Amino acid sequence: MSLTTTETLVTLAGVFFGLWTFVIAILGILAAPIIIDRVDRILGGMYPEDEILFKGYPLSFTRLGTYGRVILFRNTRRYQRKIFEGRPDLVNAVETMPRGLRLWLVWVHAPLTFTGFLFFIFGWLLMYLG
Numbered sequence: 001m002s003l004t005t006t007e008t009l010v011t012l013a014g015v016f017f018g019l020w021t022f023v024i025a026i027l028g029i030l031a032a033p034i035i036i037d038r039v040d041r042i043l044g045g046m047y048p049e050d051e052i053l054f055k056g057y058p059l060s061f062t063r064l065g066t067y068g069r070v071i072l073f074r075n076t077r078r079y080q081r082k083i084f085e086g087r088p089d090l091v092n093a094v095e096t097m098p099r100g101l102r103l104w105l106v107w108v109h110a111p112l113t114f115t116g117f118l119f120f121i122f123g124w125l126l127m128y129l130g
Helices: 005-046 057-072 077-084 088-096 099-109 112-129
Strands: none
Touching: 005 057, 005 088, 005 099, 005 112, 057 099, 057 112, 077 088
């Protein structure tokens, strides 16, 4: 049974996004307990004041992904209106946070949902094509 060119491309794309998701998930899980306190001090103001910010693995990992997406899409109209409107403290917090921490959130935690989604889409396409 030989694969067609389309099936080969879909397989390679699925493998790429699967491996990329796995690598950044492992990096994110390992870094989450180390950086969550620091990020919560900087960006914790985006959550309501009575919100309890737990430090456990799945919760802090998900919250870091939320912080990363907010930083990544901070200049879009939707995020400006929903999160940053009337919040100069939050705008200032994002702009003044350490560059390395901001890059870590944007490049490791923010894309996990997107790459995981693409991995499953390419897997579904491969089943559909096969």
